[in-house]
Amino acid sequence: MNYSRQREEVMDQLKLHHDHPTADIIFAELRERDPNISLATVYRNLKLLSEHGAIKKLTFVSGADHFDPNTELHYHFVCNECGRVFDVPMKVAEHLDQDAEAFVPGEVTGHELVFYGVCDECARKS
Amino acid sequence: MNYSRQREEVMDQLKLHHDHPTADIIFAELRERDPNISLATVYRNLKLLSEHGAIKKLTFVSGADHFDPNTELHYHFVCNECGRVFDVPMKVAEHLDQDAEAFVPGEVTGHELVFYGVCDECARKS
């Protein structure tokens, strides 16, 4: 993987976020500093970076994928109203993979845990 | 929600599955018995049925949504090679929602837990 200015920009911009942005958000932000960068370039580099394990792709029940610069195993909370994605800094249940292994026709290498609910802000509105 | 023959067919066909099919698989199967059923009808009814809680929509890291006639809370194992989705009949960790609540800016109403790995069949092939 050669160096590219655009890839570095994508990585740097994502690292500024703690709110798990989508590709189009990163694109919109980069466009302000680099008005020639292409949306396909943002998608391609987010894909490459996640395939190389430099970032993490997060897929939830609907809409576009989200991206996380934090590749440590940790959990997320998704608001069913506004769709925002929050980190859940609780202790990771490492034992889960072993627990599951006994019930699975294969080898378990990891897990993802997502909590759903309504965030305080949305609860206040209704 | 009025009765419709097509909706009943979608529900019945999904209930025959233990392998979490996608909309296009249900469509292909129904077409054999009912050659006039439309793909949009399958999508619309899967959406309606899951909104009414009669079935469960499952979204994983890539590709199309999967559907599950079992609405009880339970976990899944996805093979990273073939993409197949297996049930994981381990005990459900009900306490997780309460554990998470302390770390979350909102109210947690549920969670989804997905295990990833390689199924035995795919492991044998490589």
Added chain:
DNA sequence: ATGAAATTAATAATTATTATTAATTTAATG
């Protein structure tokens, strides 16, 4: 400096899903 391989911007294509619409079906009511 040279040149092969990698990357880009622009755009086309693809995939999964939802929306539109005119025709048909359902089900409540007289």
Added chain:
DNA sequence: CATTAAATTAATAATAATTATTAATTTCAT
């Protein structure tokens, strides 16, 4: 049973998210 308004359908168009194509540019080992 006949009437009729609302729900549903098949067919198809449209949309949203993402990936592929391509010609031009950039990177980087030699």
